[in-house]
Amino acid sequence: MIKAVRVHQVGGPEALVYEAVDLPPPGPGEIRIRQHAVGLNFIDVYYRTGLYKAPGLPFIAGNEAAGEVVAVGPGVTNFHPGDRVAYYHNLGAYAGERNIPWEKLVKLPDHITYEQGAVLMLKGLTVWYLLHKTFKVEPHHRVLVHAAAGGVGLLACQWARALGAHVIGTVGSKAKAELALANGCDHVILYNEDSLSCLKPRGMFVSFGNASGPVPPFAIAELNSHGSLFATRPKLNDYIGKRSELLEGADTLFAAVINGKLHVPINHAYALKDAARAHIDLESRNTTGASILKP
Template identity: 40%
Template sequence: MEHDHKTTGFVQIKTTGAPEVLEYQHGDLLRPKINEVQIVQQFIGVNFFDIYYRNGSFPVENYPVIIGFEAAGIVKEIGPEVVDYKVGDHVAYYKTFGAYTESRNIDQHEIFKLPSEIPLDLAASVMIKGLTAHMLLKQSHALKPAEVVLIHGVTGGVGSILSQWAKALGATVIGTVGSEAKKKIAVKRGFTQVIDLSSEDLVTAVHSYTNGKGIDVFYDGIGKATFEKSLSLLKDGGSAVLYGWSSGMPEIDKELMESRNIKFAFDALNNYPLYQDKSGKGLTEIFDLLMNGKIILEAPLVYPLRHAAHAHSDIESRKTTGSVILKP
C-alpha cells in the first residue's frame, strides 16, 4: 500500500542572519492536492534577493521558512483535477516562495512546461534574471539601437544576459567588472569596451571610450559604489536605471536629476506584469535568444542544495560569475 506521504530534504531559515542560518533539514511531503502537481526538483535558481530574505532586509511573517523563488524539475505525481500536466513532464516556475527543496507540491497554475530544447539547469538559472533583463530593457529604459549604454557587472547573473541582449538590440555596450579574470570572460564574449573597476578609473575609461560625449543610459545593480560616478557620465536627458544595491543603497539626488532632465528608473521586478504572470510567456524571447546563440552563457555554477550557505557566501564575496544554482 502506498503511503500518503514521503520525506524530502529542504533548506530553511529559523532566524535571519549570515549564510550559516541556512539549515538543511528533512520533513514530510504529503501527496498533491486536487489541483496540485508534485515536482522532483532538478535545479533551483539562486538570486541576489534570496540573500535579502536570508539576512532580514526583506522580512517574512513567520519563521521557520524555506526561501528561494525558482526551480526546474520533473512531474512525479498529479492531483485528480490536473489535466495540463502528466508524470514525466519537464516544468519550471518562478515567483513562488519555497524553492530550496528537493521535492514539492505546487499549484498547477504556478508552473509551465519547458520547451524541449531548454535544459533544466539552464531554465533554473535564467528565468528570474532573464525577466529582470526584460524589464530593464523594455520598461525601465526602452533601449534603442545605436544608444551608448553602461552596464555594471557584465559577467554577473543579470549582467551576462542584459549585456548580450543590449548588444543584440544594436546598442554600444560599455561594461564594468570587478577583476582581471572577469574582464577576460567579458572580452571572450566579444565585448571590446570593458572596464576593470579594481584597476581602472570608471570616469576616465568611459570618457576615452565615448570621446567625452557621455552615455545615453546606465544599468546599475551595484548601487553606492558606482551610482554617483555613473550619473556624472550621463548625457543630459539620459536614463539612470538602478535595479540592485549589492554595495549599499546610493544617495539619490533628485534635484540634480531634474535639473539635467535625467529619467530615474527604480523598478521592482515584483510589480512587473510579465513577472506577475506565471505562465512563462515573458521568457519566450529570452529562450529564443539563447537558442539562436545571441546570448551565450557559461554553464551555471552548481552547489549541492545542502551547501546553500556556501553558495550564498560565495555570491556575497563576489567569487562567482554568471548564475548560481542548487542541485538537490
Template identity: 50%
Template sequence: MAKAIRFHETGGPDVLRLEDVEVGEPGPGEVRVRHEAVGLNFADTYFRTGLYPAPLPAGMGVEGAGVVEAVGEGVTHLAPGDRVTYTGSPLGAYSTERVMPAGSLIALPDPISCETAAGSTMRGLTAAYLMRRIAPLKAGDTILLHAAAGGVGLIVAQWAKLLGLTVIGTVSTEQKAELARAHGVDHVVFYRRENLAERVRELTDGAGVPVALDSIGQDTFASSLASLKRRGLLVCFGTASGPVPPIDAMQLALAGSVFVTRPALADYIADPAERAELSGELFGHVAAGRITVGINQRYALADAVRAHQDLESGRTTGSSVLIP
C-alpha cells in the first residue's frame, strides 16, 4: 500500500490526513510514478479550504518529481527508470506513489535533482510565463514584484535580472528583504509599513511601473493598481491574503487606462509544445546556474499539517518540499 495525504472536508490544515491507498497498475496512456519529492505550494491551501472546489474526499498537491516505475499501453515516450517532474491536475501529489496521465509528465534533465524539480516546476513555470509570455518586457523596464522572497518571487527576480529589468520587490520582514536582495531585487519595500504606491513613484521618477506582479491579492490590489504607469498591466496571479476585490471598469480608466489580468499557469502550459519550450528554458537556466532554487524547508509527508501551518503563517521562504 502507498501512503497519501487526503482530506474529506474543507477547512484548516487539520483536515489533512495521512492514509493508506491502493495505487494499482497504469492503464492506457498512464504511468505509475514513485515520488522522491513533492512540491508544497500556496495554491494547495486553496483546494484544502474550498476556494478551488474539488470532489471530496480528495488527494492533495499538484506538483511532484520522481521515477517512472511502470507504463501503460500506448506510452512510448517514457520508460521505467526515467526521472520525471510535473505540475497540474489531477490532485494527489502528496503521496509516495501514484498513477497519472503520461502526457502530464516532463522528462527531467540529468543535472536537475528531484528535490530541485519538486521545488521549482510550478514556481519556475509560473515565473517563465510571467517573464516570457505575460507582457513584452524589455531591458531597462522596472517591474513591481510582490512576495519577492517567496518561491515564485525568488525565481522571477533572478530571471528579471537576466532580462535586464529593474525589480522593486515587496517583503514583510528584514530577513526576507536580505534574501530578496541576494536574488536580484534592486529596491525593497516593506509593504505593511510603507506606502507602496508612493515608494514606487519615488523610485520611478513619478512614472510608475509598466507591470506589477501581485500574488497577494486582497491586501495589495489597490496599491498595486496605484503603482502602475499609464496603460500599465496588473497581473493578479495569486490570492495569499484573500480574493481580489470586484473590479469597476471605470477605476481602470481613472488609474490611467490600465489593464488587469488574472492568469492561470494551466493556460500557459496546456499546449505540449509551449510547455516543453518554457520548461526547457527554465531547466536550462537552472542547470547552468543562472537561476538557483533554494529548498529552504523540508517536511516529511506525514508532517503536511505543520507544512500548511507554516505556509499560511508566512514562516516559509523560497521553495518547500515534502519528502515521501
C-alpha cells in the first residue's frame, strides 16, 4: 500500500482525498519510483474540477514529479534502482510511489535537486518550447510575459532575458512586480492599475501568456512595426512527441540551470496530505514561483 491523493468525484479542493492505495509491481517497460517531490500546476486544478477530462474515476492527481528508482519491470535495461529521475506524465503524480513507462523518464544531473526536477519537467519544458520552438527569441526582441511572477512566468522572464530579449511582464500586485523584476523583467505592468496601451508607441515582437477561458481581443496596434500576430494553442506533447525531443528539451533546460541562466524559484512547499490547501492557495493566486508537494 502507498499513500496518494485521489479524486473520486470532480469538484472543489475538498475532492482531493489523501488515502491508502494498492500499487502492483512494475509491469513490462515500467519503472517504480519513490517520489521525493511533486510539482503543483494549474492543470491539476483543471483535472480536479473536470474542465479537463480524466480517463476515469477515481484518479490520482498530478502531472510532474521527481524521485528515485526503486524497481524496474521486465524489459527495462537503461534505468536501475538508485537512479535519480524526473518526469511529466498525465496524472498519477500525487503519490508516495508510482509506476510509470520508462520512456517518460529523464535522469537528473547531479547538480539538479529533486525539488528542482519536480517543477522543471512541465513548467521548464513549457518555457523551453515557447522560447525555442514556438517563437525563437533572439537578442533585442521585445517579449511580453503574462503572469510574470508565476511558476512558468518567472522561468520565461529569466530565459528570455538570458537570450538577450527586452522583457516586459504583467502581474497583479506590487509584491509580484518586485519578484518579476528580480527575475529578468526589464519593466512590469500591474494589470489591475495600468493598461497595455502603454506598449503601443514601440510595440512588441511576441507575447506569451495563458488563457483558461475565452481569449480576450488582441490590440493589433500593440505589435511592433512590420510585426506579425500568430494565434496558436501549442501543447507540450505537440513539441515532445518523441523521446529524442524529450531528451533535447531536458538537456537544454538542465544546462541552463547548471550554467546559472535559470534560477528555479520554489517558494511554497506542502505535505502531500495537504494538497487541498495547496490548491486553495494556487487558485486564490496566493502563490508566486513554483510550489511543490512533499510525499
